[in-house]
Amino acid sequence: MLKEILSLVPDSDVVYLGDCARLPYGTKSPRTIIRYSLQCGQFLASKNIDMLVVACNTASSHALPALEKALNIPVIGVVDSGSRAAIDAGGKNIGVIGTPSTIRSGAYESALRALSPEVQVHSRACPLFVPLVEEGWCDDAITEQVAHRYLDDLLSKGIDTLLLGCTHYPMLKQVLQRVAGEGVRIVDSAVSTARVVAGIHGASSSAGRDRSVVYYLSDVSERFIELGEIFLGQKMEYVYEVDLCV
Amino acid sequence: MLKEILSLVPDSDVVYLGDCARLPYGTKSPRTIIRYSLQCGQFLASKNIDMLVVACNTASSHALPALEKALNIPVIGVVDSGSRAAIDAGGKNIGVIGTPSTIRSGAYESALRALSPEVQVHSRACPLFVPLVEEGWCDDAITEQVAHRYLDDLLSKGIDTLLLGCTHYPMLKQVLQRVAGEGVRIVDSAVSTARVVAGIHGASSSAGRDRSVVYYLSDVSERFIELGEIFLGQKMEYVYEVDLCV
Numbered sequence: 001m002l003k004e005i006l007s008l009v010p011d012s013d014v015v016y017l018g019d020c021a022r023l024p025y026g027t028k029s030p031r032t033i034i035r036y037s038l039q040c041g042q043f044l045a046s047k048n049i050d051m052l053v054v055a056c057n058t059a060s061s062h063a064l065p066a067l068e069k070a071l072n073i074p075v076i077g078v079v080d081s082g083s084r085a086a087i088d089a090g091g092k093n094i095g096v097i098g099t100p101s102t103i104r105s106g107a108y109e110s111a112l113r114a115l116s117p118e119v120q121v122h123s124r125a126c127p128l129f130v131p132l133v134e135e136g137w138c139d140d141a142i143t144e145q146v147a148h149r150y151l152d153d154l155l156s157k158g159i160d161t162l163l164l165g166c167t168h169y170p171m172l173k174q175v176l177q178r179v180a181g182e183g184v185r186i187v188d189s190a191v192s193t194a195r196v197v198a199g200i201h202g203a204s205s206s207a208g209r210d211r212s213v214v215y216y217l218s219d220v221s222e223r224f225i226e227l228g229e230i231f232l233g234q235k236m237e238y239v240y241e242v243d244l245c246v
Numbered sequence: 247m248l249k250e251i252l253s254l255v256p257d258s259d260v261v262y263l264g265d266c267a268r269l270p271y272g273t274k275s276p277r278t279i280i281r282y283s284l285q286c287g288q289f290l291a292s293k294n295i296d297m298l299v300v301a302c303n304t305a306s307s308h309a310l311p312a313l314e315k316a317l318n319i320p321v322i323g324v325v326d327s328g329s330r331a332a333i334d335a336g337g338k339n340i341g342v343i344g345t346p347s348t349i350r351s352g353a354y355e356s357a358l359r360a361l362s363p364e365v366q367v368h369s370r371a372c373p374l375f376v377p378l379v380e381e382g383w384c385d386d387a388i389t390e391q392v393a394h395r396y397l398d399d400l401l402s403k404g405i406d407t408l409l410l411g412c413t414h415y416p417m418l419k420q421v422l423q424r425v426a427g428e429g430v431r432i433v434d435s436a437v438s439t440a441r442v443v444a445g446i447h448g449a450s451s452s453a454g455r456d457r458s459v460v461y462y463l464s465d466v467s468e469r470f471i472e473l474g475e476i477f478l479g480q481k482m483e484y485v486y487e488v489d490l491c492v
Contacts, residue, residue: 029467127380221273
């Protein structure tokens with residue numbers, strides 16, 4: 001997601017916050033997800049951002065109204081743009097996969113039906129996909145078996161589109177495409193969300209100067225930085241540890 | 247662990263705190279593990295406990311000195327008693343498995359060598375075991391393949407004992423025994439830690455009255471209570487949510 005924003009919105013400064021001390025969010029209760037998301041939003045607001053991108057499906061599914069109420073700036077989630085991408089790709093029978101909290105929220109189902117009332121939606125929580133990505137077993141025989149166990153039921157429903165409702169899942173795209181077969185389109189929200197950001201941000205951008213990208217993490221570990229640089233495809237230069245729990 | 251303490255120390259009141267909002271600890275940095283462990287210890291101290299059992303290997307590996315310094319009561323970790331159990335079982339060539347943070351700390355290696363300087367120790371982090379237990383895939387073909395990938399290297403070193411350095415791992419005992427083979431003894435720290443607690447607590451126990459067991463969780467979810475009752479083998483009656491982040 002950050003990678004796509006850095007590429008599509010090349011002239012704006014970026015303040016990134018990763019709450020890696022308390023991840024994963026996808027197995028927490030809605031109350032805790034909202035509380036932690038507000039702490040994150042308030043930290044970023046203190047850095048004078050003029051737009052907040054909630055680049056986490058679990059937080060987007062539960063905390064957008066609370067964040068919009070608390071902050072006086074545009075708040076962009078990933079659920080609407082991911083759903084839009086799936087419909088634009090021609091999805092009529094869409095499988096949605098995500099964390100337990102995202103799936104339980106029903107946020108994708110509502111957003112998809114709002115865009116296209118006749119669409120069919122089948123959802124499945126895939127709790128092991130995030131740990132498998134974090135273990136680095138992205139294109140792996142064990143991951144493929146896990147994917148079969150999670151997806152076979154969805155595939156038996158004849159889905160034409162698989163919507164990746166978690167920002168970790170694009171790392172599993174090769175395995176997921178093999179398991180789903182070439183006939184199923186795989187869609188994620190990264191590019192479509194970055195386009196929304198670019199659309200809003202166009203007016204206020206100040207082209208022609210160097211942009212700054214600063215990373216705040218609630219737990220700085222070598223492991224997270226390694227993983228972050230794999231996601232990002234580039235070096236994370238300015239990294240600071242921050243205590244969100246204040 | 248709690249199950250063993252409830253059984254071996256039947257007459258003492260128990261205050262349990264599960265920091266489920268922020269788990270897993272096993273992938274966090276030592277700084278964050280110590281900070282969160284101190285918040286947990288201070289919360290429990292406010293409930294007038296007279297002994298603290300740190301029933302988490304990651305916290306035991308990193309935060310015991312900080313907890314002992316901050317609290318004026320006995321603090322019992324699981325690393326020493328787990329190591330004692332492995333040596334008492336006759337272990338000469340011991341494989342230790344745990345979370346990335348526990349293994350990186352080297353705590354088991356130090357404790358085992360302190361008890362028996364000539365012991366051989368081989369360690370391996372197994373990051374997916376906790377998510378597999380939480381997914382409920384305890385006695386499962388996929389879990390068995392994951393176990394092979396983590397353990398085959400340890401087994402090729404000819405270990406005679408496999409020390410489970412994480413409180414989740416006893417749930418995987420059947421799979422681990424199949425993968426390790428009948429010749430390898432599997433040892434965990436639950437019973438031996440409960441014995442240490444019983445030994446210290448014997449003097450101050452007040453037999454003959456009903457004991458109270460109260461559960462505080464930093465994130466109350468159905469899922470955690472279900473899982474807790476599987477671990478515990480009994481109902482969790484008094485459950486309260488608490489914000490440790492104050």
